[in-house]
Amino acid sequence: xxxxxxxxxxxxxxxxxxxxxxxxxxxxxxxxxxxxxxxxxxxxxxxxxxxxxxxxxxxxxxxxxxxxxxxxxxxxxxxxxxxxxxxxxxxxxxxxxxxxxxxxxxxxxxxxxxxxxxxxxxxxxxxxxxxxxxxxxxxxxxxxxxxxxxxxxxxxxxxxxxxxxxxxxxxxxxxxxxxxxxxx
Amino acid sequence: xxxxxxxxxxxxxxxxxxxxxxxxxxxxxxxxxxxxxxxxxxxxxxxxxxxxxxxxxxxxxxxxxxxxxxxxxxxxxxxxxxxxxxxxxxxxxxxxxxxxxxxxxxxxxxxxxxxxxxxxxxxxxxxxxxxxxxxxxxxxxxxxxxxxxxxxxxxxxxxxxxxxxxxxxxxxxxxxxxxxxxxxxxxxxxxxxxxxxxxxxxxxxxxxxxxxxxxxxxxxxxxxxxxxxxxxxxxxxxxxxxxxxxxxxxxxxxxxxxxxxxxxxxxxxxxxxxxxxxxxxxxxxxxxxxxxxxxxxxxxxxxxxxxxxxxxxxxxxxxxxxxxxxxxxxxxxxxxxxxxxxxxxxxxxxxxxxxxxxxxxxxxxxxxxxxxxxxxxxxxxxxxxxxxxxxxxxxxxxxxxxxxxxxxxxxxxxxxxxxxxxxxxxxxxxxxxxxxxxxxxxxxxxxxxxxxxxxxxxxxxxxxxxxxxxxxxxxxxxxxxxxxxxxxxxxxxxxxxxxxxxxxxxxxxxxxxxxxxxxxxxxxxxxxxxxxxxxxxxxxxxxxxxxxxxxxxxx
Numbered sequence: 039x040x041x042x043x044x045x046x047x048x049x050x051x052x053x054x055x056x057x058x059x060x061x062x063x064x065x066x067x068x069x070x071x072x073x074x075x076x077x078x079x080x081x082x083x084x085x086x087x088x089x090x091x092x093x094x095x096x097x098x099x100x101x102x103x104x105x106x107x108x109x110x111x112x113x114x115x116x117x118x119x120x121x122x123x124x125x126x127x128x129x130x131x132x133x134x135x136x137x138x139x140x141x142x143x144x145x146x147x148x149x150x151x152x153x154x155x156x157x158x159x160x161x162x163x164x165x166x167x168x169x170x171x172x173x174x175x176x177x178x179x180x181x182x183x184x185x186x187x188x189x190x191x192x193x194x195x196x197x198x199x200x201x202x203x204x205x206x207x208x209x210x211x212x213x214x215x216x217x218x219x220x221x222x
Numbered sequence: 223x224x225x226x227x228x229x230x231x232x233x234x235x236x237x238x239x240x241x242x243x244x245x246x247x248x249x250x251x252x253x254x255x256x257x258x259x260x261x262x263x264x265x266x267x268x269x270x271x272x273x274x275x276x277x278x279x280x281x282x283x284x285x286x287x288x289x290x291x292x293x294x295x296x297x298x299x300x301x302x303x304x305x306x307x308x309x310x311x312x313x314x315x316x317x318x319x320x321x322x323x324x325x326x327x328x329x330x331x332x333x334x335x336x337x338x339x340x341x342x343x344x345x346x347x348x349x350x351x352x353x354x355x356x357x358x359x360x361x362x363x364x365x366x367x368x369x370x371x372x373x374x375x376x377x378x379x380x381x382x383x384x385x386x387x388x389x390x391x392x393x394x395x396x397x398x399x400x401x402x403x404x405x406x407x408x409x410x411x412x413x414x415x416x417x418x419x420x421x422x423x424x425x426x427x428x429x430x431x432x433x434x435x436x437x438x439x440x441x442x443x444x445x446x447x448x449x450x451x452x453x454x455x456x457x458x459x460x461x462x463x464x465x466x467x468x469x470x471x472x473x474x475x476x477x478x479x480x481x482x483x484x485x486x487x488x489x490x491x492x493x494x495x496x497x498x499x500x501x502x503x504x505x506x507x508x509x510x511x512x513x514x515x516x517x518x519x520x521x522x523x524x525x526x527x528x529x530x531x532x533x534x535x536x537x538x539x540x541x542x543x544x545x546x547x548x549x550x551x552x553x554x555x556x557x558x559x560x561x562x563x564x565x566x567x568x569x570x571x572x573x574x575x576x577x578x579x580x581x582x583x584x585x586x587x588x589x590x591x592x593x594x595x596x597x598x599x600x601x602x603x604x605x606x607x608x609x610x611x612x613x614x615x616x617x618x619x620x621x622x623x624x625x626x627x628x629x630x631x632x633x634x635x636x637x638x639x640x641x642x643x644x645x646x647x648x649x650x651x652x653x654x655x656x657x658x659x660x661x662x663x664x665x666x667x668x669x670x671x672x673x674x675x676x677x678x679x680x681x682x683x684x685x686x687x688x689x690x691x692x693x694x695x696x697x698x699x700x701x702x703x704x705x706x707x708x709x710x711x712x713x714x715x716x717x718x719x720x721x722x723x724x725x726x727x728x729x730x731x732x733x734x735x736x737x738x739x740x741x742x743x744x745x746x747x748x749x750x751x752x753x754x755x756x757x758x759x760x761x762x763x764x765x766x767x768x769x770x771x772x773x774x775x776x777x
Contacts, residue, residue, distance in 0.1 A: 069340075076341045148611075164330050171338035174474070 059195040066183045070204060073176035074122075077207060080169045081116070081129060087165065088113050088136075091158050095139070098149040102142050109135045122205045129169075136162070173207045180204045237401055241453075242298060245408065248452075249290035249297075252445050254278065257286055259441070301407045305361035309407060309503070313357075315347040315369045322675065323654030324375050327560040331380070332368055335387045338472045339395050344368050348375070350674040354486040357503040358390035360400040368394070372678040378482055379557040385469055385479035386486075389505060392468030398461040402502045409453045462505075462528050463536065470540060480537040481552055487530045506530060559681045560654060577623065580605040580614075594623060640665060641716035641725065641739065641748055652754075653679040658719065664751040667719050673747065676754065677761045684759045688752060692759040695735060696767035720744045734760055 092106055099106065112135045116128040140159070143149055150156075184203040187196035257278045278286070310316065318325035325348060332346040347369030349355070354377060356370040368390040374383065393399035470476045486506055506527060538548060576588035579600060588609045594600060604617045617623045638647040640660035647658040647667060653676050658667040668676065684692075713727045718741035725739035725748055736757050739748040749757070760767070 073340060076337060079341075080337065148613075164334070167330075167334045168337045171334050171472075172341070174472075175338055175340055178471075 056195050056198075059192050060199060063183070063186065063192070063196060063199075063201055066179070066186060067201070067204075070176065070179045070183055073172070073179045076172040077169065077176055080165055080172050081125075084132075084162065084165045084169065085113055085117055087158060087162055091139075091162070094152065094154050094158060095143065095149065098146050098152075099142070105135070105139055105142050109139055112136075122207060126205075126207050133166070177206050180206055238404060241401075241405060241408070242294070244452075245298065246291050246294035248449055249293050250287050252442070253286045253290055253293075254283060255445075256441075257282060297408070297411060301411055302362060302404060305403055305407055306359050306365060306367055309359055309403065309410070310347060310367070310369075312410065313349055313369075314351075315349045315357075316671075318346045318348055321656045323560050323651060324372075324675070324679065325654075327380075327654075328370060328375055328383070331384050331387050335368075335384065335391045335472060338388070339391050342366065342394070344391065344394065348372060350671065350678075352376075352678045354378070356386045356390055356505045358393045358399045359403045359503060360394055361403060366394050366399070372675055374486070376679045376681075377557075378485060379555060381473070381475055381478040382482040382485070385473050385475060386482050386505060388469035388472040389465045389479065391472060392465035393461065396461070396464055396468060398464075399503075402461075405453050406502050409449075462533065466533055466537060470537070476537045476540040477543065477548070477551065480534050480541065480548055481555070483530055483534050483537070484548060484552060502527075576609040577620075578607045578609065579617075580607075591623070638667070638719040639717075641719060642750070647719055652676065653681055653758075655679075666749045666754050667746060668749065668754065669744070669746045671745075677758055680762060682755065682758065684755060688755045688759050689763075691752070692756050692763065693767055695756065695760060696764070698735070715739075716748060718744055718746070719748070720746070730757060736760070 088109065092110060095106065109132075112128070112132040116125070116132045119125040119128040143155070186192055187201045187203060261278060262275055318329050320326060320329075325346070328348065329346045332344050336342055336344040344366045345368075347367050349369055349371045351371050352373040353371050354374045356368070356374060358369070359367040368387055370383070370386065374386065378386070390399075393402070466479060469479050473479070483506075504527075534545075534548070538544060576590055577594060578585045578587040579589065579594070580586075581604065585607070600617065605614050606617050606620060606623060607614045608620075638658055639645070640647055640663060642663045642665055643660060645660060645662050647660050649656050650659045651657075652659070652666070655668075655672045655675050657672060657676075659665070714724045715727070716725045716739045717723070718725050721741065721743050723741060723743055725741045727737060727739050729735045730738050730747070734757055736749075736753055738753065740746075741748070
């Protein structure tokens with residue numbers, strides 16, 4: 039009788055604990071989803087800005103057609119990418135092509151002084167920053183989630199309900215937003 | 223640190239409930255005490271009865287309790303309605319002006335940080351003072367506000383401002399911004415009452431009667447002051463450390479925050495931020511007297527903010543740097559002004575740039591911009607060519623020339639004639655602020671709320687001529703007799719460009735004796751050529767000029 043009661047208490051305790059862990063894991067993954075949509079909003083904003091940019095630049099540049107074409111191609115690739123890894127790769131490529139485009143723009147003083155161009159450049163920089171921040175938020179959340187499903191004893195619950203670790207949204211340009219320099 | 227909004231919600235409602243209970247209890251206690259005093263001493267004093275000490279009965283106490291509850295409820299509902307608007311009014315803060323380069327820049331930073339905390343919308347506000355400070359507010363409807371002062375915008379660089387905004391965002395996500403907002407608005411009402419009651423007592427004292435009343439009021443004052451202190455203890459001072467930590471996590475840059483704090487502490491110029499009553503919402507206390515930096519136990523107990531040096535130490539520890547490097551970093555600080563870009567645009571339209579115009583089947587010109595303006599029959603669709611360039615484009619496609627059409631066409635926009643030469647004023651960006659300027663006489667028409675922004679910003683490099691003029695004016699300021707203006711009929715000579723009423727000639731203020739023409743209905747000033755620059759120069763170098771004058775008089 040007593041043993042039965044103890045077993046019952048233990049069982050209730052275990053079920054309660056499993057539920058708690060499960061709920062918090064679900065909460066974390068919902069937050070990751072939200073963080074991802076944040077990135078998506080910013081990426082979409084960038085994709086929308088690029089046609090305007092290309093239109094503005096086109097009139098001034100006669101000899102740099104392939105730079106422009108590469109930007110357009112990179113944009114299409116980025117829009118078409120479906121999973122997170124591909125998307126990260128395509129966006130990196132897009133960032134690179136945009137950077138080379140802005141390097142070319144430097145050679146055209148008239149274009150540089152163009153109001154429209156200045157505005158677009160500002161907006162793209164701002165969007166770029168926001169992408170960086172939203173990526174940071176996303177990666178922080180993913181890290182929290184991945185750590186959570188790997189540490190004991192939560193990993194047992196994670197295994198039972200088959201939570202798998204999520205992909206980070208990584209960038210190749212590591213120098214851009216790294217932890218502060220550490221000196222010993 | 224709880225980061226999920228649900229956890230914060232729970233924590234927040236619990237604390238707020240405790241605060242409310244405390245409020246009711248306090249009212250009960252105070253009124254019960256008053257009852258006790260009135261019962262025992264006042265009657266004895268007034269009716270010369272025999273003095274017997276008694277406690278109020280249970281019935282009376284219960285009535286007091288219900289009255290206290292009602293008063294508490296009233297106080298609560300008054301203080302918590304329109305939280306953000308009321309507190310913003312107290313400290314003179316207003317939402318960003320989208321036409322202002324600096325404000326746009328702040329809005330961008332706030333937007334970026336709001337993305338970093340997971341996309342919660344945050345409104346950006348600005349306080350027009352030269353002090354360096356920042357604050358955050360959250361109300362019951364979860365509207366969030368981050369505000370900074372003009373001085374902070376003008377003096378810190380982008381990563382430092384980002385760190386400060388990150389700190390404020392830290393308050394918002396950790397939920398203590400909400401607590402602080404509510405508690406501050408509760409105690410703000412007290413301070414108001416206390417100061418008004420103080421006035422009243424003074425008047426009574428002057429008339430020399432009502433001894434018992436004075437005693438009563440004095441008692442109320444003391445208790446209310448005490449309540450303020452108690453309310454403030456609900457605001458944890460750990461919150462500043464916590465917000466610093468979140469800021470570092472958001473921006474990944476402890477050094478920038480340390481720099482910002484150091485600069486804020488150093489370049490502090492006291493009195494300019496209002497809102498000493500509600501100091502808890504700020505990043506550093508607007509009072510910031512010696513008490514705050516004193517590490518003794520008593521001062522530590524009553525200060526609303528932890529000492530800045532302690533905060534900087536923690537941040538430097540995170541960055542593995544020492545104070546020497548921090549000082550060096552600040553000395554070599556690079557600040558890219560958001561206005562610099564706008565000025566680059568202005569430079570491209572250098573005065574000697576000239577255009578050819580294709581008219582009557584031939585190229586005419588070249589003309590200067592001012593000449594083009596006078597040219598009859600120039601149409602937006604006309605072909606023009608910049609001197610020294612091959613490309614031909616339509617006039618409306620040229621940034622500078624297209625501006626002329628707007629000016630010529632009075633119907634399109636508001637026609638603002640220059641009070642001196644009656645040409646239309648054009649909107650230009652000066653120090654990031656959109657002001658109206660005459661292209662001919664170079665006078666400027668500036669709204670009052672914009673003047674304070676211009677004065678604070680330090681991007682303009684002054685001509686030597688301007689500096690000399692400002693120094694001279696600063697000298698004459700010391701002789702009050704030279705400041706007397708003789709009224710003349712010219713004092714009402716100029717028309718306001720906006721409302722066309724007469725403007726009055728007067729000094730800007732007596733401490734900055736520059737003659738301007740003021741329109742009282744538009745709340746704006748007309749500056750003749752260079753006067754705005756001189757005023758700005760005078761304001762920014764006031765200490766330097768004063769020092770020079772002192773040296774001169776000593777010699």
